Amino acid sequence: MPTPGSMNMLQISSLLTLWSLSAAAQLTLDANPFTTTQGLLAKPTISISQNTATEQMEQVTFYCYTKDANVTIQWFFKDVPLVFHERMQLSTDGKNLTILTVQREDSGIYKCEAQGFLQVHRSDPTFLTVNYGPDAFEIKLESGVSSGEVVEVIEGSTVTLSVDTRSHPPPDYSWFLLNNSLPSSSMRTFTIQAVSKEHEGMYRCLVSNIATHLLRLSALEVRVLEMLTEPHIVSPTLNLVENASSVTLTCQTSHKEAGVLWFLRGQALLPNKHLVLSANNRSLVIHGLRRDDTGPYECEVWNWGSRARSKALRLTISYWPKAMYANLPEPQGQVGVKEMLPPDPLEQFYEKDPPSTASGYYCHGPRKPPPTVALDPLVPTLPKGNTESDYEVLVNPEQNIYCQINPSV
Structure with a gap:
């Protein structure tokens, strides 16, 4: 094996080339980490126990299949993450989703997503249809x-x-x-x-x-x-007398379901002890007729769609006129006069004294009592002319002295 000092230039050049390639590859991996893992995860698929279910009667199970290991399964409903509730169950690995009691709101599109290292992959949609109803209704x-x-x-x-x-x-x-x-x-x-x-x-x-x-x-x-037609008032045919017994007026109509209103002198009638309506307003009873109960009276039939009013009815009520002197004013205080009785001849009652022209009256002394005359107690007989001048005034009762006003003065 050559020593470092004995390495020739060709060997050194080869080592530098290998190092440069390795460093470039590392820099490329750090700059784009998905480049080396692209295409490693397979697309998952969904299977479903049944695509159509009946509300509150069946359950449905979804299964997310993927051939990759070490992946996490995420479920989506209508393209948003699925919100789990008490009617759902999820297996430990997340691949099995069960809806225990299907409801109408469970209808829709389901997807599952496999999430691996630095990569995710989502399945094609699977649609669940839930049949329900009809719900209770009213006509x-x-x-x-x-x-x-x-x-x-x-x-x-x-x-x-x-x-x-x-x-x-x-x-x-x-x-x-x-x-x-x-x-x-x-x-x-x-x-x-x-x-x-x-x-x-x-x-x-x-x-x-x-x-x-x-x-x-x-x-x-x-x-x-029915479209309402005009009613009419039926009254008794007997003669009506003031203060007589009760009188009944009846609103006659063929419309049994119609309501009834009464009018007196053009205004809505207000019932009272004197004017009494029957339970269905079809009859009006007048207790103890008065002379001002003549009316006019009208009755009206109505429903919410139409109404019709009768012709006016006036009552003829007979009554006795008031006493002749009922309206004469009462006398104010007491007047010290007595009614003039037919006199006996003047010479029998009066002294032959001339009247006083200054005072306008003359007085005379005692006289015999005037004769008794029977008078009508109700209508006194008064002499004609100025009645005040014909009255005698008792001036001195103890001496029976009377004075008579001289009407010519």
């Missing part, structure tokens, strides 16, 4: 108004019944009125043109899914309201 009626468990529609209008339910694959529909199948009823909607009383009743819709073998049934009662 809806367009252009109708709910009244409790019944939907009301107006006679002559066009109505459409429809259902909206989630299902995969799309379900089949069957419509029934009472127990009779309806024509053209394989769609989710059913339309009736110019609805009439013969269309009234209980509607049912049966929805079925051929894949899940599930059936759903719902029902809706439809009531057809």
Whole structure:
């Protein structure tokens, strides 16, 4: 073996060349680390126990196959990392994914990815289809108004019944009125043109899914309201007398389902103890007639789609006029006068003294009592003319002195 001192130039040149190549190769590896591993991992594949499953009835298992060892398996759902939950199980090596109870939200694209040293490789997509439904639903009626468990529609209008339910694959529909199948009823909607009383009743819709073998049934009662016609008020034919017994007015209409309102003098009638309405408002009872209960009265039938009002009715009520003197004012205080009685001849009662012209009256002394005259206690007989001038005034009761006003003064 040659010693370092004995190596010739050719040998030294060969050693330098080998060292340069080795260093260049190392620098290339450090600059692009994937260059030497490109193509080492094989593309993984997915197998699935079944591509279609029924919701809440089956389970599905995915298997990610790769021929490479020492790789890590990552699962993707709809191209994002899969979020695991309590319905899923994953094997220790990550290659087996099991969905224990399939739900509709599990439908979609699945992929698995093999991750090796400095390299990853993802599989082709595998699609899972989950059949479900139909879900529970209610029948809806367009252009109708709910009244409790019944939907009301107006006679002559066009109505459409429809259902909206989630299902995969799309379900089949069957419509029934009472127990009779309806024509053209394989769609989710059913339309009736110019609805009439013969269309009234209980509607049912049966929805079925051929894949899940599930059936759903719902029902809706439809009531057809007639277009309202004018009602009229029926009153008793007997003569009405003030303060007589009660009187009943009846709003007569052929529309049994219509509501009834009453109006008095053009305003909505407010019931009270004097004006009493029946339970269904069809009758108005007037207790103890008064002379101002003549009206006019009107009744109106209504529903949410139409209304009609009767002609006005006036009552004729007989009553007794008030007493003749009922409105005369009451006398204010007491007047110290007495009514004038028909006198005996003046010479029998009065002294022959001339009247005082200054005072306008004259007085006379004692006289005999005037004769008793029977008077009507209700209507006193008064003399004609100025009544104040005809009254005698008692001036001195002890001496029976009287003064009489002289009407000519």
